[in-house]
Amino acid sequence: MGLLSKKDSKLILDPLADDNPITIQVLGICSALAITAQLKPSIVMAISVVFVLSVGNVVISLMRNIIPSKIRIIVQLIVVATLVIIVDQVLKAFAYSLSKELSVFIGLIITNCIIMGRFEAFALANKPWQSFLDGIGNAAGYGLILVIVGFFRELLGSGTLFGFKVLGDSVEKTGLYAIGYENNGFMVLPPMALIVVGLIIWVQRSRNKELIED
């Protein structure tokens, strides 16, 4: 990465793997379980969080010297709420059906621990550019897990990807369904998302033993 210094690129790359907000810090699990039944909402959610976190981080970082520390949580909430409302309105205007599907969970980005966590832990103490990169990195790490979980849940649970019937038609019995394959209804339920996240954590920690806590 010629564009970024080594330190800066670390800000983006670390949260993707070894400091992932979901699998290592175990934050933002709630939305990861709720909206990953299909790939499309997962990706929209990921993009929304990238937007909210990166812009929010910059705003907080710009204001970091003028926010009185006693009311900083309220200020952070106002910033994130404003951004979430923007996302919500944009989705309602340009992707109404998706906005319906994600329903309350777009609004609940406000309560996503990752966002407040990054504001507190990073943006309040760093310059805007670094905060921006940190926001992108953490949101992308979150989004990456969402997409992986969404991929497996949609493929195994509904037999589709982005709504395309990649495994054949389950009603007409074509493709895989012709030989008796059936969709796994458990995959569509949130508990299975937790197990999929658990499996990702398992795979990650067995590949990198340093991540295992005692």
Added chain:
Amino acid sequence: MGLKQNLHSLREKYKGTKMAPAFNALHTFLYTPNDTAHGGTHIKAADDLKRTMNTVIMALIPCLIFGMFNAGYQHYVAAGEIEAVTSGFFSSEFWTLQNFSLGFWKVLPILLISYGVGLGVEFLFAVIKGHEVEEGYLVTGMLVPLIVPIDIPLWMLVVAVVFGVVIGKEVFGGTGMNILNPALTIRAFLFFAYPTWMSGDKVWVEGAVQRTKEIANGSTADAISGETILGSLAQSHGVDYSVMDMFFGFIPGSIGETSTLLILLGGLFLIFTKIGSWRIMLSSVIGALVMGYIFNLVVAAGWITDTSKFYGLMSTEFWHHLLIGGMAFGIVYMATDPVTASQTNKGKWIYGFLIGFVSIMIRVFNPAYPEGVMLAILLMNVFAPTIDHYVVQGNVKRRLKRAKLKTA
């Protein structure tokens, strides 16, 4: 050279290599090891894990055999080829070779898959993690065929067994460390993943699904179906099985759970050999009866009418609940699993009581999941350590108090 010697030399050959646990397991499964511990102090007891497991399997064999006969019987009765039983448990219509051979050839693959896949996963983990293969799966492998419908597609069973053994047991550290009963985890997985194959009126009778397909394709054969009693009651349909049919087990249901009589005998055998806890069994029965009786009282008091969707199951006489569905099987063989149950005596009473109580509650209030006992046991499995914790703490408190009184 005999088989034992062969196995022994194989074991010696692989000693210290990665595959050692697998060969050790094969050897100890069939024989007592050649070498025993020397020197030091030992307590020699006959009831090791292997014997415990084998005792449970022996208690399960009658249910398995009965399940094979019943599979054939249900099929031929539903197809109208034989008459329903008339003369008690030893009715000649039931114990025929025709019934048995149909059931045998349907159940055998399920049994083989359950053991093959489950032990395969178990061996794999033992080799990777470098520990010995534990005997825990021997019972699970036997339980699984008994708690699934006869027409379950085999590939689903493979998926479920892999899931159950890996997620239900191995991730926690293997036999003895699991929180949930692995056999029930497997069933719960099947239930939520493939609900159409685990409920309804087609899956309990061999060939019913196949026949429905043929009819859809233009066959003129009569449809076969067989609703479980719980399923009928949940929809407030009448049940045309007598209480004796329910007790003897001449009813549709999962393969091995129908015969309350044989389960009762198995339970007595487990109590007699001190493998299963009589406290859990007794308190579960009490819990189920209490909850069933409360519902009966609700109906008797006229608080709900027969238009309510709960009426069918609520008005079922409270002791019938023990005879239908997997209640008896769950109480005797699942709730008593020593690993996942409460360990303290007082805890066992609470644990068992709540299993019975919650089972009937789920059964009545959630017609979508007519079999409450599976979910109740899994739920109480999760709570068992908490119950134990408070029982132990209570005991500590009481004794501290007593010690204080003495010194004061």
